[in-house]
Amino acid sequence: MSDTTAQASSNPRPARLTPSGTLRPTHRTAVGAAPVLVGLIAVAVSLFLAWQPALWTDEAVTISAASRSWSSLWSMLGEVDAVHGAYYALMHLWGSVFGFSEAALRLPSAIAVGFATAGLYLAARALDGPRTAFAAAAVFAVLPRTTWMGMEGRSFALSTAVTVALSCALLAGVSRRRRRWFVLYGLLAAIGVILNIYVLLAVVSHGLYILLLPRARRALLAWSGAAAGGVLAGAPVVIAAVRQAGQLGTPDLTLQELARKVLVDQWFLGETPTNAAVSGSGNGLWQPAAVILAGAAWLLAARALRAPSRPLLAFALPLLLVPTAALVFYSLAASPIYNPRYLSLTVPAMALLIGAGLARLRSPRAVAALGLLCALILPVYLSQRSEGAKDSSDWARAAGYVQAHANPGNGIYFGPRRAPEGPLVDQTQRRISTAYPEAFEGLRDVTVLATGEADGSLDGTSLRLQDSTSRIKDINRVLAVRRADYPPELTAAEDRWFVEQGFTAVDAWSGTTNRITVFERKSGGSS
Template sequence: MVPGLLTLVVTLAGIGHAQPWRDELATWSAATRPVPDLVRMTRTIDAATGPYYLLMHGWTALAGTSPTALRLPSALAMAVAAALTARLGAVLVGRRAGLLAGLLFAVLPVTSRYGQEARPYALATLLAVLATLLLVEALRRPGRWRWAGYAAAVAALGLFHLLALTLLAAHAVVVLLVAAYGPSAAGVDPPRADDSDDPAHRDSAATQRKPAVFAWWLVALLPAVLLVTPLALVARGQRGRQLDWVDPARLPDLAALPGALAQSGAVGGFVLALAALGAARLGRRALLPAAAVLLPVLLVFAAGTVVPLWVTRYLVFTVPFACLLAGAAPAGAPRTAPARTTRAGSHITAPQKTLRPLAAGLAVVVLAGLLGLPDQAALRRTHEWPRSSPVDYAGAAGVIGAGQRPGDTIVYAPRDGWLFPDLGMAYHLGSRLPRDVLVVRDQRQGASLWAVECDDPARCLAGVDRVWLVVTGRRADPLAAVPGAKGDALRAGYTVRQVWPRPGITVALLVR
């Protein structure tokens, strides 16, 4: 409970300060379309994110589309993920280690970064931890309802983030070990009495071999296979357009992963060192969390050397498992503290045996939080990466909103890239947006994230006296940055009245 509340407080702090960046603008564009149009769009682009867009369609209908409203589901998901991380740590290692893991997860910059983003990564993180927790419970105390819960969590995980299903490789390792040698071999046996908060977990019968567990696991994967396979096939056909900006994975990318994933080089290195120490202390209990970090990373990296898949944020769902290992470093492996016996025969555990590692763990959490403070502040200013290259959509929209006149039009360049200047202006200006003079089929009509412009820009511009030109990047001469026939028509018919450079974007007023 405490890790979840702390995460909620941290992620809600400044949640609406940073303006929506290009990925969030795509979410806004998709989520605010009628459902039939949204479904048509996913057949063209971004099918893998379609279930999240559908969820956000319902959410925005109730909560609106302000930055805070768009991001609130992610903040709530990260809070629940922190609480579940603490619970998973308590089950695998002990309550103290689980608490520290959840608290550490709460203060990481990456938790705030994706807890303040209108994208599916926070929900995927929640579902990854939930599915793993349900798997552990099903292995320790088999039952059809536990397996059903696991099946539902895995199916939802695949629907919200296809690559997060690489987590199943870690699950497979644990299931095979349990099926062959029993829960103890996989490190999912009940924790010791002093660290367990559920007496049922101390049932020694749970350590028996369960050869049928592998069959139960395969059956539990069937809903995910049936639901996710059609989605994956459609998304595979869109990969060329969807991920055309992604470079092949290289070995230096692995070295940079901890810092990039934590959203802070110092914090990433710190957590990595703690996780390595925690894994050494836990022994076989480290198997599941370590596999849940390493196997998805290695699988996505290996695939990324062949196809464009290596994107750091796609691996955010592994962070709670790294925190679980890191939380065990100061907490240590669960152990039974010395006790004294009262005259009544009851046992009293020496409090200092619990307080010392807990105090050390809390100090580690505080240190991690302090190391991440500069990045916490930076990510609340802009969500762009690198943060030194923000795009000020709101500033550009403010210029247009303050200076426009009736009959004004607007033109964008480029129109087919990933910075979405048109979506940025539409989001911030709303009904005050000037007429898009060159568009013949907008994003909704074209079932895409990009509009289609007319083939003869000079003809479409006929009779237009004032044009607001929005160009990505800082441009001293915005007209010169417009390529092709569109640029020729603008340069032939208009002169630049004034230029307003803003970070990452430039606005110019053109007059006939």
Template sequence: MSALGLWGLDRGGIWRDEAVTFQVARRTVPQIWRLLHGVDAVHGLYYLVMHVVLAVRPGEVVLRLPSVCGAAATAALVAALGARSARPRVGLWAGLLYAATPLAGHYAQEGRSYALVAAGAAGATLLLARALDEPADTGPDVRDEHGDAGPEARARPSRHMWRVRSMWWAYGGVVAVTCLLHELAVFVLCAHALTLALLRAPRRVWACWARAAGAAVVVLLPLALVSSGQSQQVEWLPVPDGESAERLLRDFVAGPQGAVFWGCLALMAVGLTAGRTAAFAAPLMIVPPMLLMLFSQVKPLYHERYVLYALAGAPLLIAAGADRLARLAGRRAHPGTVTAAGVLAVVLVFVHLLPLHREYRTLAHRPDDLAAVSALTAREVRPGDPVLFLPSLGRRTALAYPKGFRGVRDLALRAPGPESGTLYGREVGPRELQRRLAAVNRVWVLAEPYALRSRWFPGEPTERLKLVAVEERFVPRWEGERDGVTLRLYVRRPATASLAPPARSPSPAPR
């Protein structure tokens, strides 16, 4: 998993979500704390972690290294869980299959929190398995010739209780930290509750789990209250449907289509009969996505990256199914031969999925390439030229790659993001922008793909002024495009043409 995570890690550009991580994590801790009161509270702990990481060396590769480590840790934890719940070869196959899954490799190379959340959820599940393996008794009673318990016998119960309690509090602590990295990881507790029910855990175990889970939820509550007031950030998410569920299943089961998909699906069906392994794997894979999709029918919050941690259950089920078939079909086969055959099968699956792995490591697989937009700006815009970002979130390109915007005048900016406690800065009002526009004869507009469409009309007064006043008072002179983002030069409209109707679809002309 580490090797696959490092393969192609330097793509030569970051996309919009990574750009947010990059520019926020390089702020001071007080500036990050101020930002979280207004936006992105759900990623607060992750930004603080990345603040420490990027203090070593800010760059694209370092930005993604924690995710590589998180994915590698998840693969190891999946292997450990398979070995504990079944046998070592199940763990080996499951860990390798997790690494071979393209979805795991995709988020291993993303400068966001999702791979770390997956590691936390897998770690919590392993801790739950260890806690359930602790015996209820304290071992054989040791008494002297008078029938009295000796010091060793009296000390054993206290040592045992301390060990059991420490495991449960470690479990609760890992769940709490995981949920603070992303609050939607809280659904892992529902998966674990189903695991306890399937294993028919005694009342004592339920009580220990309830205390640890309750403590984690109490820690999460302040974050949930703050982030609930910032729900406008996810208003773009659609309501998930049957196609969303099918796409997630294909992403989880080692590839989008073909014999590999159907073979893995068949092994998963067999794995559901694998007893203890299935009791851990099936709830982890099914419960969080199902609950989030159901909740999203009322308030859309679903995206596959928010339930990436559920992926750990799929390779466990597949490996458990393969182990069950191997035991039925080859009772006389040498265990080492069976293990090697399983490893070879995973290698063949990886070879089959290699084109998808390559695709996931290209810039074209992400929604945008901010480095290319910055390079276009650096080539065309001269120092001192005024620039308008339409809308203001287009400023993320300048924040991620400031070299391309060195010396330009941000015409609408009143206070930068770090000073204003916002992601992209606070802009001046319409009256002040009118005054600033009146003082320039040419202005560059960097527009998002949708911003120059006739159907888009912003609600913010300053954004409306950018869209309307520029086209009323200026005429387009030059236009370039990179990855859907448009860079357009406007020059002041001649006085004789002031009454002419504005042109919304200019023909590109040389600078």
């Protein structure tokens, strides 16, 4: 197999050089404008209606961490979520200027997707020419995993953008053999590992690329030094993540679920409106569309393998397979740490293969194939922009109900996320108030012992409701916010406790994942 594309006609010839060896001004302008254009389009695609889905538990964690003081954030990272510490620090700075509304929280991720798309265009052009570059950038911008991470207030889009930048630095270093590119590579590797420890697997993938491509092996020593320096700089985060390893992954992952997540969810679905506690939440056109999309995309990727470009395959296949295989193998052999969202950094590699497959079709067929992909993506994309897109979250409506039915001085009770196992509760529905604080201003939390910022945890510490009698003596109205799947026997026991304290249920609201009951009593204090 040669270092050139087997189907040379699939990509136009490179732009002509002037006698001095530089691109003509018109060609240089066109080449420079293309990545900017595709990047801006990708930002628009990810940002469209990104503010519409309600915030959910993962994004509430981001807000909780990023809105703390620096000392409190540092204290928290010593106990939990060290893997996201750099992202929280960045969002602390961002939120201090723009706040934490749905749009403000998600905008950095959309911008990161734009940078990743522009970088992927440049990488694909270097590997396989402009036709593949346009196709790969277009595919990346609309793949469901991309459009999901582009509207998610978490670190996945930023770490993917750093991975693409890391790849561009590597390709430039290999082709130009200048030390500065490998210095940049080492710096980006450190930043990437600190943002997301799985970027370490992308660095390993780059080593395989150098070994697989003969003309790249001359850069092995320079890459090794840069990679080692970057990884060592990020080592403290890796060590902290290992100590907190119980916080990663998806427990009780069956082999069938693992196969579905790898073949479909990781690239062609993103997260979904599905919630096991919500009847019918997994139904919708997006579900079969994602499966058909996966089949069509894998066929296009296979076409790239049948008419290969050795540089592109040597680069894309390790980046696609190494991180995925590492997490799958570890999940099967040791602990179930695999989660599709952790491998968002592999999406550019999949887009490269699909883009190369499209580039090897004649223009009318390529346009038709891309149109088919977009038609299959559309139901998934629209499901991601629905109000309950994130785990069927109804938090915005729940907060709206509280704001409309509570007065300053009223009590608020956040039920546990699971049945309490002792006298203290560490996780409650209080995350809703973190996501939508304006709705809960002036209300008195009747069970909180310490906030997360006070005790260095994500959620703080609470009493059980039955141990909070003294806290409601002067409160005549309490709104109880409980999970929709909260055990019925526990709900009944809490309702009886309210009755024993002289309260009566006067109003109720039911959402997809939450239930709110309003309790009142005629005497015993002020409202």
